[in-house]
Amino acid sequence: MNPAIQVTGVGKRFKLPNIPKNATVKDFVIRTIRRAPGGPVVDALKDVNFTVERGSMLGLIGRNGSGKTTMMRILAGILQPDDGKVEVVGTVAPLFALGTGFHPDLTGRESARIELLALGASRAEVDRLLPRIFTFSEVGEFADAPIRAYSAGMSMRLAFSIAMTVDPDVLLLDEVLAVGDESFARKCLTAIEDFRHRGKTIVIVTHDGSKIEEWCDSAVWLDAGAVAGYGDPHSVVAAYRSLSAEET
Amino acid sequence: MNQYFKTIYRYRWLIYELVLRNLRLRYRGSLLGFTWTLANPLLFMGVYTLVFSFILKNGIHNFPLYLLAGIVPWNWFATGLTQGATSILDGRLYVGKTLFPSEVLVVVPVLTNGVNFALSVPFILIIGLFMHAHFGWSLLMLPAVALILLMLVQGLATIFATINVFYRDVNELLTYAVTALMFLTPIFYTKSLVEQHAPQLAPILALNPLSGIVGAFQSILYAGTMPDMKGLGFAAVAAFVLLAVGQWLFERYRESFSEFL
Numbered sequence: 001m002n003p004a005i006q007v008t009g010v011g012k013r014f015k016l017p018n019i020p021k022n023a024t025v026k027d028f029v030i031r032t033i034r035r036a037p038g039g040p041v042v043d044a045l046k047d048v049n050f051t052v053e054r055g056s057m058l059g060l061i062g063r064n065g066s067g068k069t070t071m072m073r074i075l076a077g078i079l080q081p082d083d084g085k086v087e088v089v090g091t092v093a094p095l096f097a098l099g100t101g102f103h104p105d106l107t108g109r110e111s112a113r114i115e116l117l118a119l120g121a122s123r124a125e126v127d128r129l130l131p132r133i134f135t136f137s138e139v140g141e142f143a144d145a146p147i148r149a150y151s152a153g154m155s156m157r158l159a160f161s162i163a164m165t166v167d168p169d170v171l172l173l174d175e176v177l178a179v180g181d182e183s184f185a186r187k188c189l190t191a192i193e194d195f196r197h198r199g200k201t202i203v204i205v206t207h208d209g210s211k212i213e214e215w216c217d218s219a220v221w222l223d224a225g226a227v228a229g230y231g232d233p234h235s236v237v238a239a240y241r242s243l244s245a246e247e248t
Numbered sequence: 249m250n251q252y253f254k255t256i257y258r259y260r261w262l263i264y265e266l267v268l269r270n271l272r273l274r275y276r277g278s279l280l281g282f283t284w285t286l287a288n289p290l291l292f293m294g295v296y297t298l299v300f301s302f303i304l305k306n307g308i309h310n311f312p313l314y315l316l317a318g319i320v321p322w323n324w325f326a327t328g329l330t331q332g333a334t335s336i337l338d339g340r341l342y343v344g345k346t347l348f349p350s351e352v353l354v355v356v357p358v359l360t361n362g363v364n365f366a367l368s369v370p371f372i373l374i375i376g377l378f379m380h381a382h383f384g385w386s387l388l389m390l391p392a393v394a395l396i397l398l399m400l401v402q403g404l405a406t407i408f409a410t411i412n413v414f415y416r417d418v419n420e421l422l423t424y425a426v427t428a429l430m431f432l433t434p435i436f437y438t439k440s441l442v443e444q445h446a447p448q449l450a451p452i453l454a455l456n457p458l459s460g461i462v463g464a465f466q467s468i469l470y471a472g473t474m475p476d477m478k479g480l481g482f483a484a485v486a487a488f489v490l491l492a493v494g495q496w497l498f499e500r501y502r503e504s505f506s507e508f509l
Contacts, residue, residue, distance in 0.1 A: 012503070019414050019508075023414060023415050024415060024416065024417045027415070078346070079503060080503075093347075094347055103273075106269060106273070110265075110269060114266065114269070117259070117261050117265055118259070119347060120258075123261050149305065173254055185280055245481075
């Protein structure tokens with residue numbers, strides 16, 4: 001037993017401010033005069049428990065709105081849990097919404113620098129890592145071209161390369177393994193395999209049960225913020241599928 | 249130090265990189281580069297001098313220099329505030345979705361305009377020398393006054409950036425308020441003109457923290473005297489309070505941001 005991630009009794013509530021989307025100052029005045037009550041409290045996660053062993057890969061599965069993304073954001077440290085605790089050993093790099101965080105007018109090199117600094121790298125590390133990123137991503141000749149000249153596949157490759165080069169202890173992936181062409185996809189899988197052999201840990205979120213069965217050592221099925229299944233990926237995915245089939 | 253300022257300090261190199269990026273983006277593909285930043289106050293200076301010195305005859309000695317000493321810090325305030333106020337909305341790709349710290353989003357436009365301000369100061373000094381203005385030891389106070397202005401802009405920008413996420417039209421109100429505030433700050437006129445012609449308005453104008461700050465810049469960069477410490481002190485307290493309110497609001501609502509963007 002050598003856990004890299006230990007999630008114990010985690011709960012997260014969102015107290016939604018009782019404000020309609022795209023509200024105006026008029027709404028504010030009306031709400032204040034009527035003394036509108038505070039917004040509803042939504043339980044995004046309820047008593048979630050799971051452990052991820054070092055060097056293993058965990059798949060999170062569930063329907064939209066089941067709390068997968070909230071769980072990933074808590075693992076990444078973007079959100080704080082209201083109950084329970086999350087222990088993560090080592091550094092974390094999240095790869096969410098791959099390649100969408102790049103500004104189109106910036107060059108690939110500038111984007112990579114900013115991304116690395118946002119991941120917490122020091123300036124010296126940035127200078128050391130930049131050449132590796134462009135070698136791995138195979139977009140080196142476009143390093144000084146603006147991102148708007150990149151194809152979708154190229155910016156994804158760049159983003160993936162950044163996360164892999166930072167070499168975190170825990171990698172969080174959100175629906176991203178379908179990146180690039182076949183040869184690059186294979187390269188990604190090799191990199192991820194190598195990553196795991198070095199005792200690093202991966203958590204992946206996907207709707208695609210077959211990927212979880214293929215890659216993961218364990219799986220967590222979230223339903224309405226609670227754990228509906230946990231353990232062997234085949235049985236968890238089978239249970240998830242049978243429920244989905246029943247409802248449709 | 250609380251979490252908000254710790255995060256800003258921790259990501260200082262990210263901020264540095266983003267400010268640099270903003271400056272580069274602004275000047276990339278433009279022939280005149282930094283000259284554009286100067287062109288704006290210089291154009292203002294020309295037009296306003298025409299109106300206020302020749303047509304309205306306000307009788308302010310060396311009016312072009314007086315105007316520059318007020319309008320250059322004003323531009324930092326106005327542009328930094330309006331850009332900072334939309335920064336969380338503009339950064340919706342990052343906020344709450346990536347590790348990108350959203351505190352940084354507000355700081356970047358505020359500092360970018362601060363750099364433009366700092367780069368413009370030498371030009372005011374050069375123009376002042378041409379106009380035979382006297383500069384004194386009070387020049388050493390420039391960084392302190394600039395710091396107070398920075399706190400004020402950052403505080404207000406954080407407040408409006410947070411409110412803007414929930415109430416989108418606050419930004420339009422802000423635009424009007426900024427224009428109104430420009431005329432409630434002694435940029436086109438002097439404090440003594442107010443005391444002379446409308447003494448009953450003087451206490452109201454003194455409530456505007458920008459009066460103290462802009463007045464201090466005018467003392468340093470135009471009159472060559474020490475700034476009025478009472479006005480500046482009031483501005484410093486106001487700036488500090490607004491910054492504290494801003495970071496409190498931000499911390500209070502930050503986890504709701506991504507739901508509303």
